[in-house]
Amino acid sequence: MAEKLIGTDIAPPDLHAKITGRAKYAEDFRAPGMVFAKLLLSPMPHARVRNVDASRALAMDGVIDILRASEVPSREGPREACLTDNPRYEGEPILAVAAVDEETAAAAIEAIEIDFEPLPFVVDPLDSLRPGGPNAYVDGNQFSGQDGWSAFKWTDADFATIDAGGMPDPACPVEWTKGDPEAAFAESALVLEETIVHQSLTHHPMEPRSNMCYWEGETLNAFVSTQSSQQSKFALAGALQIDPENVNFVSEYCGGGFGSKIAGTTVMQIPALFSRKINRPVMLRITRYEENYVGRARPGFQTWLKMGFLENGKCNAIDLIIVQESGPYGAGDFNTAGMVADLTYTPQNMRFRAVSMYTNTPPKAAQRGPGGAQIISMMEPILEKAGRELGIDRFEMHRLNAPGPDVEFGPRNATLTSVHAIEALDQGREMFDWDAKLAMSGQRNGSKVTGIGIGLSPYTAGSRGRDGMMVIRPDGRLYVHQGIGNLGTHSIADTARPAAELLGYDWEDVEIVWGNSTRGHPRSTVQAGSQTTTAHTRANHAAATDALRKIRAVAAATMGGSPSSYRVDSGRVTGPGGTMSLGRIAERAIAMGGEYSGEVLPEDIHAQTVPAAQMLAGEGLMGIARDNYGGEGNIYSWVAGFAMVELDEETGVVELKEYVGVTDCGTVIHPRSLGAQVFGGSIQGMGMAMTQRWVFDPQWGVPFANRLYTARPPGFLDIPSDLKWGAVNIPDPQDPVGAKGIGEPPVGAGAAALTCAVADALGGRCVCRTPLTPDIILAEIEGRPIHGRLDQHVG
Amino acid sequence: MDQVESESVLEQKYSRRTFIKGVIATGATASSAGYLFRGSPLLGAATVQTATERLITLNVNGQDRRVDVLPHETLAMTLRYKLGLTGTKLGCDRAECGACTVLIDGVSQYGCSMLTHQVRGRAVKTIEGLEDADTGELSVVQQAVMEEGGFQCAFCAPGFIMAMTEMIEVNPNPTREEARHALSGNLCRCADYDKILTCAMRAAELARSV
Known part of the structure; x- marks a missing residue:
């Protein structure tokens, strides 16, 4: 019997390359004659370029050429181009210079004279909502494809309420209501009203978004730092308006993205366009400083929340208003935040209002758990506060409000494929020893106070209908072609396991083919929203099922008997006519041709899969299929996080002591990697809530925090010394493998467990803003205002 | 001169x-x-x-x-x-961040x-110099990382591995707390710290048994 592959720890096949320095990330590729590009970044948050004088730069030895905004694709409206003469944030790339080395290119950038016309700017979305306030664009602050630009403002009355510290009742472009919130609030035993400020913050993956490109005739060779692979190739081709089949797209390794490099990056267009112009390979190395600006950021929220509770602790009504700080090019976090609030607290009566405001700050994008992480980290302490006021154990508050399998949420009553949030909470309670920890809550050790808290966090965790493609070659090995990117989650290997197991393969006989479009990749999801594990275990399962059918048919055609009487295991197929190696079967499949060798393809596969499959046709027995397993409802995973902290009342410093994260993400495929996702996501959430601070100067509209040390992700000494994880490990019943994704939900769980524990250490006071840096905590302790004028950027 | x-x-x-x-x-x-x-x-x-x-x-x-x-x-x-x-x-x-950590005469430095x-x-040592030049055998630190499945995106891995290589020389028998401090000059944005720490402890164990 072949080994069992699902639920076991197997080091990913690329680990050896990663730890010997052989793994090539985008900036590690070289090409003969390669030159270097540098960017000139806007020094102002909003401006117009009146004139560029590059004569001194172009006259310098070693300088090759300049690339201007007029030479790159652009579209009307709030849409980003890779270079612009109309920058909308400090740090937006204006132009690029290529030179024989990076230093010369940088020197040339400094020799360029630009005449900028400064324009009004906005860093705080509330400023733009105020009557008479500035707008992020010359023509307004809202854009629709039909009507173009307009200026959306709240009223003086709205701001009179806000300025007095109250909850406004404003008009909002986005609004939905379910149930009867007003009637429900009237029935509530307790109504809590809070003002919440959640900062925006940059992603800062370890690998900046460097890229290198060169052309061979009409063919573009692109070496790109991106989370996804197959879809990023099409995104690049689409941006450049070239035939995707003329792009050789290499993305073997990606040094993290966390939502900032989903289908490639905007700056990946620059070396592609520049190398075409000068007919030489161009390396664009992005520095950390540049990454802070062009590297995307999580949108900040300015939120007003009203939450009603019945006497038994059940949340019966929510009224939520979100103003989102969306940067110059928009983001969608607020919509998810509304859905997640309804799903997590199941109020039955909810009103949701939101407005997404353009601002002149670096562009926003999904950041791990987009929308969900912000709202969960801010609402969980309020749920716990209600427990305190109602005299109900805080654990019970989470448990009794968590959804069961028949939950319906959001404006259109969405359903779930499966939900085991309560089981995750129960398992976490045991592992954390909640009851014993509860006795430690509030204990003092000198100036340090112990606090404990819980965060329950859901997020989308799957999609359906992608293609799987694999080839058994005459060498007998199984080549699983993965169009998904290699962003560090191990999913390039782990999503192939169910296929290998179905075909009875030992793992050492499986080759993962990834990261280079010339090797053939099927249509895949983007690596975002925790879709990959579900989408591609399904797609690969479907393709393996197709391969199994073909193996049996080839065996029966060769050895006699019926296909169904043949069994496949450990590289051999055995039945009434005898036994054959799968290598021999592959040879027979090539000889038989047709569907067996991929000469004839299924009709329902995606058009983007077809050229890749045609490239591989005739090389072995091909398993290829679209995921037609279907399903009803949304696929969501959950993490229940439990944290213990010590808060020093004299310094405002919070130290994490213990953390337990328990997930409901269906079948566990790779336990060790799953644990790493639970911890990694949770710690990123703690960084979001506590250590990373992104602050802007309101006068000049420029960020103060533009490097790692000023917006510091958690380091080794910030993490809890005692970490535990668990999984309920109940398969999703609608899925052939039963696995759901895990990337997103731990972020909200880690952040919320921390914000709840901090509130607990403060005697039950919700701070209701991030980041919980020492100055903010001391201000809270001393009773000084911490929300300022409600702008998330000014600390 | x-x-x-x-x-x-x-x-x-x-x-x-x-x-x-x-x-x-x-x-x-x-x-x-x-x-x-x-x-x-x-x-x-x-x-x-x-x-x-x-x-x-x-x-x-x-x-x-x-x-x-x-x-x-x-x-x-x-x-x-x-x-x-x-x-x-x-x-x-x-x-x-420490991603560029190399060893200079055995001491970890930011390149x-x-x-x-x-x-x-x-004497400069980089990640490419850890394997045995003749046999290709991995160093004990690299072996430990393979055993424990360390790192996610692994962009930080070369730097961490060099820091671990120094650590097991300086402190062959560290506690987890000591290892954490020894490696605190390196940042992992995936926050795979727990597993990295397990790799470091395993590396020290392997080094002691050689």
Whole structure:
């Protein structure tokens, strides 16, 4: 019997390359004659370029050429181009210079004279909502494809309420209501009203978004730092308006993205366009400083929340208003935040209002758990506060409000494929020893106070209908072609396991083919929203099922008997006519041709899969299929996080002591990697809530925090010394493998467990803003205002 | 004269201060205007048109390598762009993340914050030099990482592995707490710290059993 592959720890096949320095990330590729590009970044948050004088730069030895905004694709409206003469944030790339080395290119950038016309700017979305306030664009602050630009403002009355510290009742472009919130609030035993400020913050993956490109005739060779692979190739081709089949797209390794490099990056267009112009390979190395600006950021929220509770602790009504700080090019976090609030607290009566405001700050994008992480980290302490006021154990508050399998949420009553949030909470309670920890809550050790808290966090965790493609070659090995990117989650290997197991393969006989479009990749999801594990275990399962059918048919055609009487295991197929190696079967499949060798393809596969499959046709027995397993409802995973902290009342410093994260993400495929996702996501959430601070100067509209040390992700000494994880490990019943994704939900769980524990250490006071840096905590302790004028950027 | 000067440099601690002094001494002009208003500084340092390269010999991974080096060139750039050793990563260019950590005479240093001229006459070891040159056998640290399935995106891995290599020499029997401190100069944005720590402890265990 072949080994069992699902639920076991197997080091990913690329680990050896990663730890010997052989793994090539985008900036590690070289090409003969390669030159270097540098960017000139806007020094102002909003401006117009009146004139560029590059004569001194172009006259310098070693300088090759300049690339201007007029030479790159652009579209009307709030849409980003890779270079612009109309920058909308400090740090937006204006132009690029290529030179024989990076230093010369940088020197040339400094020799360029630009005449900028400064324009009004906005860093705080509330400023733009105020009557008479500035707008992020010359023509307004809202854009629709039909009507173009307009200026959306709240009223003086709205701001009179806000300025007095109250909850406004404003008009909002986005609004939905379910149930009867007003009637429900009237029935509530307790109504809590809070003002919440959640900062925006940059992603800062370890690998900046460097890229290198060169052309061979009409063919573009692109070496790109991106989370996804197959879809990023099409995104690049689409941006450049070239035939995707003329792009050789290499993305073997990606040094993290966390939502900032989903289908490639905007700056990946620059070396592609520049190398075409000068007919030489161009390396664009992005520095950390540049990454802070062009590297995307999580949108900040300015939120007003009203939450009603019945006497038994059940949340019966929510009224939520979100103003989102969306940067110059928009983001969608607020919509998810509304859905997640309804799903997590199941109020039955909810009103949701939101407005997404353009601002002149670096562009926003999904950041791990987009929308969900912000709202969960801010609402969980309020749920716990209600427990305190109602005299109900805080654990019970989470448990009794968590959804069961028949939950319906959001404006259109969405359903779930499966939900085991309560089981995750129960398992976490045991592992954390909640009851014993509860006795430690509030204990003092000198100036340090112990606090404990819980965060329950859901997020989308799957999609359906992608293609799987694999080839058994005459060498007998199984080549699983993965169009998904290699962003560090191990999913390039782990999503192939169910296929290998179905075909009875030992793992050492499986080759993962990834990261280079010339090797053939099927249509895949983007690596975002925790879709990959579900989408591609399904797609690969479907393709393996197709391969199994073909193996049996080839065996029966060769050895006699019926296909169904043949069994496949450990590289051999055995039945009434005898036994054959799968290598021999592959040879027979090539000889038989047709569907067996991929000469004839299924009709329902995606058009983007077809050229890749045609490239591989005739090389072995091909398993290829679209995921037609279907399903009803949304696929969501959950993490229940439990944290213990010590808060020093004299310094405002919070130290994490213990953390337990328990997930409901269906079948566990790779336990060790799953644990790493639970911890990694949770710690990123703690960084979001506590250590990373992104602050802007309101006068000049420029960020103060533009490097790692000023917006510091958690380091080794910030993490809890005692970490535990668990999984309920109940398969999703609608899925052939039963696995759901895990990337997103731990972020909200880690952040919320921390914000709840901090509130607990403060005697039950919700701070209701991030980041919980020492100055903010001391201000809270001393009773000084911490929300300022409600702008998330000014600390 | 050169010899005397370089030795006096070598005797000093490789501090950030020394690094900056080194940059200034080699003739680079600090261009604060460019930093503030152009926002495109190279390595956070100056750009130099007039500096000339000089051929020097470096001992890297046990081999003497001849290479043309600018006076203010950082070791990380020399390794990556002139010696083809791209295993050393640039994560921040400025001593904030540790992705470029290499060993100089067995001591971990940030390659982005060392001038290449500072390491003349010293033994430089990079991630590419950890395997046994003849057999390809992995070092104990690399073996430990393979066993424990360490790292996610692994962009930080070369730097961490070099720091672990130093750690097991300095403290062959660390507690988890000591290992955590020994590795705290390196950042992992995936926050795979727990598993990295497990790798470090396993590496120390393997080293003790050799």
